[in-house]
Amino acid sequence: MERLIFHVDVNSAFLSWEAAKRVLEGGQDLRLIPSAIAGERSKRTGVILAKSNPAKAFGVKTGEPVSMAKAKCPKLVLAPPDFALYESCSDAFIKICRKYSPVVEKWSIDECFIDMSGMQAIYPEPLIAANKLKNEILDTLGFSVNIGVANNKLLAKMASDFEKPNKVHTLFSYELETKLWPQNVRALFFAGRATAERLERAGIFTIGDIAKSDIIRLKALIGVKAGQQLYEYANGRDSSPVLLQAELPKGYSAATTLEEDVRTHLAAYNVLLSLSESVAARLRADGAKTACVAVNIRSNKFKNSSRQMQLKTETDITSEIFSISKKLFLELWDGETPLRLLGLSLTNLSCGALEQASFFNEARERERAVDKTIDKIRSKYGVDAISRCSLSKPAAKKSRQIQQAKRYED
Numbered sequence: 001m002e003r004l005i006f007h008v009d010v011n012s013a014f015l016s017w018e019a020a021k022r023v024l025e026g027g028q029d030l031r032l033i034p035s036a037i038a039g040e041r042s043k044r045t046g047v048i049l050a051k052s053n054p055a056k057a058f059g060v061k062t063g064e065p066v067s068m069a070k071a072k073c074p075k076l077v078l079a080p081p082d083f084a085l086y087e088s089c090s091d092a093f094i095k096i097c098r099k100y101s102p103v104v105e106k107w108s109i110d111e112c113f114i115d116m117s118g119m120q121a122i123y124p125e126p127l128i129a130a131n132k133l134k135n136e137i138l139d140t141l142g143f144s145v146n147i148g149v150a151n152n153k154l155l156a157k158m159a160s161d162f163e164k165p166n167k168v169h170t171l172f173s174y175e176l177e178t179k180l181w182p183q184n185v186r187a188l189f190f191a192g193r194a195t196a197e198r199l200e201r202a203g204i205f206t207i208g209d210i211a212k213s214d215i216i217r218l219k220a221l222i223g224v225k226a227g228q229q230l231y232e233y234a235n236g237r238d239s240s241p242v243l244l245q246a247e248l249p250k251g252y253s254a255a256t257t258l259e260e261d262v263r264t265h266l267a268a269y270n271v272l273l274s275l276s277e278s279v280a281a282r283l284r285a286d287g288a289k290t291a292c293v294a295v296n297i298r299s300n301k302f303k304n305s306s307r308q309m310q311l312k313t314e315t316d317i318t319s320e321i322f323s324i325s326k327k328l329f330l331e332l333w334d335g336e337t338p339l340r341l342l343g344l345s346l347t348n349l350s351c352g353a354l355e356q357a358s359f360f361n362e363a364r365e366r367e368r369a370v371d372k373t374i375d376k377i378r379s380k381y382g383v384d385a386i387s388r389c390s391l392s393k394p395a396a397k398k399s400r401q402i403q404q405a406k407r408y409e410d
Contacts, residue, residue, distance in 0.1 A: 006114040007148040007156035011165035013110035014050035017089040018079050020142035034058055035077040038066045093137050100133055105243045113153055115242035130168040154238035176236050181208025190229055195222050210234035252279045255343030261300050262339040275344040276322035281375055289314035290346035295328040298341035305332050314350055317367045
């Protein structure tokens with residue numbers, strides 16, 4: 001049976017969701033004016049997270065400081081991020097997608113894959129089904145999506161990136177030569193900036209150039225693994241399945257750019273505890289444990305340093321992750337250089353590991369029970385509903401707000 005995959009991608013998700021909410025409340029449609037979702041202009045975290053097409057016409061870019069965006073477009077309307085709204089909208093559009101097929105893989109907060117293979121009896125015409133889904137999301141929820149239709153996940157995702165917004169595009173194998181190959185190498189999934197520059201220096205400018213390249217030369221240029229991957233992708237080959245349950249991530253991370261430089265150990269520990277709570281909660285939510293903890297810091301002179309520790313015993317306990325992060329931080333920091341960023345990451349993950357019973361494990365289980373209780377309270381009443389007494393509340397709140405932004409950027 002030939003595979004049929006849809007990739008559904010919300011157009012300018014954060015801005016579209018805020019715009020749809022305002023329109024429903026009788027307000028102005030942010031999508032029709034120069035507007036953006038951004039942090040506070042006066043703070044280091046004040047960057048553009050999403051922008052409207054009219055703002056894009058002024059040269060406003062995602063990721064740039066708000067001050068730079070306002071210089072390009074003085075009348076730019078700014079709205080603060082609302083992550084509770086984003087989660088609600090994400091759940092709503094995924095729910096509609098599941099009406100069309102039982103096999104839906106949530107790829108990120110604003111996109112998913114749908115395996116439509118074997119659904120021909122219900123939806124004999126793929127394009128009609130895709131347009132019906134697109135229109136139902138718009139009519140029901142008030143925001144638009146692009147849908148890519150193809151025979152594998154790679155091509156479906158590439159197709160959804162074609163002309164926007166509110167479009168359905170196909171990219172089947174027989175369309176590669178006309179739709180995919182003329183595009184610049186930078187448009188190919190998995191081709192990063194450095195890789196693209198190397199290819200262009202070698203005279204490889206389009207995806208078609210990659211597809212027709214000598215595989216041995218390609219591997220010599222960018223490495224064996226990357227060369228093989230890009231060669232397969234350029235030729236439209238991908239066998240990865242649409243997963244009902246997404247695979248365990250390779251790691252969890254959170255980083256905080258501070259509003260004021262960190263100059264004391266206590267201030268750093270406040271941030272590290274908040275970061276530990278954030279990544280550990282995500283770890284537990286996926287039923288995973290970590291065997292490697294890493295801390296990274298950035299000075300106010302933009303010098304980066306990092307250190308990691310391999311664990312003898314896997315963990316998902318906040319207090320243990322926090323304790324390890326403090327040890328790593330002490331090894332990294334000279335105690336004098338002001339710091340503007342702290343980050344924490346968990347890797348070497350496993351799922352469902354069992355522990356041998358012992359007196360010490362009983363203590364760990366008590367810690368784990370406390371963590372689970374805190375997770376439940378925050379899930380029901382919000383992240384600020386409860387905090388650990390060793391963490392000063394102002395620092396915790398600031399850190400959590402930035403971690404939420406980081407979570408959706410990952």
